Amino acid sequence: MKTLELLQNRSLQIPLNISWYLSDLGQSQGLQELYIRQSPQRLKTLREHAIAQSAISSNRIEGVQIERSRVGTVVFGNPPLKDRDEEEVAGYRDALNLIHAEPRLPLSETNIMRLHKLCRGQIWDAGKYKEKPVDIIELLPNGERRIRFQSVPPSETPSQLCRSIELWETLSVERGVSALILLAAFNLDFLCIHPFRDGNGRVSRLLLLQTCYLAGIEVGRYVSLERLIEEHRERYYETLEQSSHRWHQGKHDPWPYIGYLLFIIKKAYDEFEQRAGAITAPRGEKTAFVEAAIKRQTEEFRVSDLQKACPGVSLDLIRKVLKHLKGTEVECLGRGHSARWRKLN
Numbered sequence: 001m002k003t004l005e006l007l008q009n010r011s012l013q014i015p016l017n018i019s020w021y022l023s024d025l026g027q028s029q030g031l032q033e034l035y036i037r038q039s040p041q042r043l044k045t046l047r048e049h050a051i052a053q054s055a056i057s058s059n060r061i062e063g064v065q066i067e068r069s070r071v072g073t074v075v076f077g078n079p080p081l082k083d084r085d086e087e088e089v090a091g092y093r094d095a096l097n098l099i100h101a102e103p104r105l106p107l108s109e110t111n112i113m114r115l116h117k118l119c120r121g122q123i124w125d126a127g128k129y130k131e132k133p134v135d136i137i138e139l140l141p142n143g144e145r146r147i148r149f150q151s152v153p154p155s156e157t158p159s160q161l162c163r164s165i166e167l168w169e170t171l172s173v174e175r176g177v178s179a180l181i182l183l184a185a186f187n188l189d190f191l192c193i194h195p196f197r198d199g200n201g202r203v204s205r206l207l208l209l210q211t212c213y214l215a216g217i218e219v220g221r222y223v224s225l226e227r228l229i230e231e232h233r234e235r236y237y238e239t240l241e242q243s244s245h246r247w248h249q250g251k252h253d254p255w256p257y258i259g260y261l262l263f264i265i266k267k268a269y270d271e272f273e274q275r276a277g278a279i280t281a282p283r284g285e286k287t288a289f290v291e292a293a294i295k296r297q298t299e300e301f302r303v304s305d306l307q308k309a310c311p312g313v314s315l316d317l318i319r320k321v322l323k324h325l326k327g328t329e330v331e332c333l334g335r336g337h338s339a340r341w342r343k344l345n
Contacts, residue, residue, distance in 0.1 A: 004185050018181070027308060042276070054227065070086065107168060107186075113127045115203055131197070183261075208261065235263075291325070294321070
């Protein structure tokens with residue numbers, strides 16, 4: 001809530017490194033559309049791997065592990081579960097399937113409770129707010145634990161979570177703040193509110209995937225964001241600690257944690273592009289990609305704007321498409337490389 005309030009009040013100035021991430025991710029989103037349309041069978045395999053890795057990694061971060069030989073059976077089958085750990089991994093899989101099946105699943109108190117209930121399995125307080133104060137505990141490499149943050153009191157938790165959802169919706173509609181910054185800010189506020197007795201980290205990672213989908217970021221469908229967070233776990237704890245300091249007073253610095261999540265999403269896109277980029281685009285696919293980018297233009301544009309919107313597409317092809325559409329769908333308003341164009345309808 002506190003981070004979203006700072007964004008609503010325009011109290012934060014975006015650092016240069018965050019601007020770089022936003023620019024890079026904008027280009028990656030352009031490639032995303034091209035790759036997703038290329039090889040459904042290849043992407044189906046990526047989706048299956050991502051689900052398995054996400055279910056295992058998100059739970060392993062919290063110390064929940066199952067036998068390697070049981071991963072495929074638990075994640076993709078419906079076997080009798082041997083113990084509590086298998087129950088939680090299977091529950092996380094069910095939560096992932098819900099988000100994947102409904103990529104526009106609304107961000108609401110009801111759905112957050114639903115995700116918590118799924119990923120916590122049959123535990124007594126699954127899908128329920130915490131009843132007692134809960135401190136955010138960091139598990140150190142040597143197995144010891146330390147108090148890193150005191151979360152919101154139980155009496156204030158429901159109102160603060162609902163207020164965070166309300167702010168997220170308002171700012172999303174206003175479009176004055178990047179959707180990427182909003183989803184990262186919401187994630188930070190959720191972790192600081194810490195609404196549940198246990199399972200907050202897992203739900204936060206499910207919410208990261210859910211809000212990415214709502215923002216049009218599909219990469220988590222093919223590359224496990226949870227696995228990348230696990231691989232950079234130390235940075236996760238470090239940035240969360242930096243950004244939660246003085247959160248209760250609204251005087252915290254959210255950018256370390258926001259930057260961390262943007263870094264994770266960028267890493268996912270890099271991996272996705274490496275895997276999917278090896279697929280040869282079908283004949284005419286890139287032409288359709290450029291045509292779609294032109295249709296999305298709402299104002300006058302330059303060839304350079306189309307290059308940014310269509311990374312991986314040659315300049316010659318962009319010019320060829322414009323030439324083909326000239327006079328029927330677009331018109332050129334000048335001469336030379338920097339000439340402006342506009343749509344005719």
